[in-house]
Amino acid sequence: MSGNELSRRDLLTASAGAALGLTTSWSAAAAVPAAEGTVGAVRRFPEGFFWGVATSSYQIEGAWNEDGKSPSIWDTYAHQPGNIKNNDNADVANDHYHRYKEDVALMKGIGASAYRFSVAWPRIFPTGTGKPNPKGLGFYDRLVDELKAAGIEPFATLYHWDLPQALQDQYRGWQSKDTAKAFADYAGYVAQQLGDRVKHYFTINEFRSFVEAGYQGFDIKVGGGKTVHLGGAPGLKLSNGELNQVRHHAVLGHGLAVQAIRARGRAGTQVGFAENMLVAVPVVETPDHVKAAEKATRDLNADFATVMLEGRYTDEYLQKCGKDAPKFTAEELKTIASPLDFVGINVYKPNIYVEPADAAPGYRSIPINASHPKMQSEWHVFDPYCLYWAPHHVHSLWGAKAIYITENGCAASDVVADDGRVYDSDRVMFMRAYLTQLQRATSDGVPVKGYFHWSAQDNFEWIYGYGNRFGLIYVDFKTQKRIPKLSAAWFREAARRNAVV
Ligand code: NOJ
Numbered sequence: 001m002s003g004n005e006l007s008r009r010d011l012l013t014a015s016a017g018a019a020l021g022l023t024t025s026w027s028a029a030a031a032v033p034a035a036e037g038t039v040g041a042v043r044r045f046p047e048g049f050f051w052g053v054a055t056s057s058y059q060i061e062g063a064w065n066e067d068g069k070s071p072s073i074w075d076t077y078a079h080q081p082g083n084i085k086n087n088d089n090a091d092v093a094n095d096h097y098h099r100y101k102e103d104v105a106l107m108k109g110i111g112a113s114a115y116r117f118s119v120a121w122p123r124i125f126p127t128g129t130g131k132p133n134p135k136g137l138g139f140y141d142r143l144v145d146e147l148k149a150a151g152i153e154p155f156a157t158l159y160h161w162d163l164p165q166a167l168q169d170q171y172r173g174w175q176s177k178d179t180a181k182a183f184a185d186y187a188g189y190v191a192q193q194l195g196d197r198v199k200h201y202f203t204i205n206e207f208r209s210f211v212e213a214g215y216q217g218f219d220i221k222v223g224g225g226k227t228v229h230l231g232g233a234p235g236l237k238l239s240n241g242e243l244n245q246v247r248h249h250a251v252l253g254h255g256l257a258v259q260a261i262r263a264r265g266r267a268g269t270q271v272g273f274a275e276n277m278l279v280a281v282p283v284v285e286t287p288d289h290v291k292a293a294e295k296a297t298r299d300l301n302a303d304f305a306t307v308m309l310e311g312r313y314t315d316e317y318l319q320k321c322g323k324d325a326p327k328f329t330a331e332e333l334k335t336i337a338s339p340l341d342f343v344g345i346n347v348y349k350p351n352i353y354v355e356p357a358d359a360a361p362g363y364r365s366i367p368i369n370a371s372h373p374k375m376q377s378e379w380h381v382f383d384p385y386c387l388y389w390a391p392h393h394v395h396s397l398w399g400a401k402a403i404y405i406t407e408n409g410c411a412a413s414d415v416v417a418d419d420g421r422v423y424d425s426d427r428v429m430f431m432r433a434y435l436t437q438l439q440r441a442t443s444d445g446v447p448v449k450g451y452f453h454w455s456a457q458d459n460f461e462w463i464y465g466y467g468n469r470f471g472l473i474y475v476d477f478k479t480q481k482r483i484p485k486l487s488a489a490w491f492r493e494a495a496r497r498n499a500v501v
Helices: 008-019 073-079 096-109 134-149 165-171 177-194 207-215 240-264 287-300 302-310 315-324 330-336 386-398 425-443 486-497
Strands: 050-054 114-118 153-159 200-205 218-223 226-230 270-275 280-282 343-346 352-356 363-366 403-407 448-454 473-476 481-484
Touching: 050 153, 050 403, 050 486, 073 165, 096 134, 096 481, 114 448, 134 153, 134 177, 153 177, 165 177, 177 200, 177 240, 200 207, 200 240, 207 226, 207 240, 207 270, 207 302, 240 270, 240 302, 240 315, 240 330, 270 302, 270 403, 280 287, 280 386, 287 302, 287 352, 287 363, 287 386, 302 315, 302 330, 302 386, 343 386, 386 403, 386 425, 425 448, 425 486
Parallel strands: 050 114, 050 448, 114 153, 153 200, 200 270, 270 343, 280 352, 343 403, 403 448
Antiparallel strands: 218 226, 352 363, 473 481
């Protein structure tokens, strides 16, 4: 085929794209001819790289009380007036529970080769423990079959914050070790049931977010000395000592779940976590700045990623906690650091910039400027370099053999234009810039195996309700109509070429 001619296969693919709202100029062929110019050739990802999209159960499923599902702490929290912007809730959300077939077809249409979804614990064990609910599991069974049939690799997250309310009532949630144990039982059960088709599991999503926001509330630095306050279910305001214990129980739950998944899953099952690790970015890319940034990243994550990957709380962390330090045993630390197959990190923003310092701890934090560029979410400081440094630090600090970017993306003020399309030019800019840095990491030898864009579709963005749209696919929440955005076309082309485009 010469450069300008379209084959019959190209035309078929192009018309499938047109059906999705992608114009033919955005959606050429399924396979890229080797000699298609230099575009992409220089910014290619490694062979076998997964181009994924991600969602979570509470944010998209709806069907909050169907087929035996019990309420989660997020159902309870969102039903209380005043907790969520506009008093939105996710009772219906994207109605994905009933529309999953259409949603899988859309994912296929935008070229995703992997899908990271989460399993709603209260669907599987309505009281948190005890007798499983076959109808709840049935949904994930059907979803996984649909994904496999579409050639999309399923990656399951076992906890994306929707704890069964029953466990909050019975054990005060993650304040008790019993929740960690119940989590492991549930995780092992899911791995046993889905293990013939699901090979990759993430135990817990964003330890830091659900623990800090849900059990105390936390402030994120966004530049110019300003902070943004985030809260969430179950909406508690614990003391520092109590909070440290919750953190410890969360990482313990992870470790116990890793062991349960290994014990009950099939041979070849792979497991890791998906943490929003705090990332320090060096001001200057020289060895001394990079060392300072590594040290800062290890310190900043002492309570979650560092203890899970090293099996000990750092001396600095314990000293800083003082009398509020978590209570733990040596045996628990061993469990927490159960060997992993990969490390998953959600990367959106730099947390601090650092330069080296002679005095301990060996680095100095540089404030984020008031005029620093941001994306639409008020917390979202824009800097593509964090997607280079985050996996780089995970590799250099902990020698991770496989890394997944389990989330990356941005909210944008998306609207449907008069011609029926959604022109999210800022999201395209965001993806191109961030993925350029990720590609740079892979070409430097950092073993990143895949990228999951957050999110496949617009969805319920926690305390912000439906206002902040993160999807590659636009959702009209009144009609449930889905429209792939301009960024979906970008993603499709990047996935097709396995390169930044
Ligand atoms: C982190 C969370 O895992 C996800 O649920 C959330 O919607 C996105 N980041 C965007 O804030």
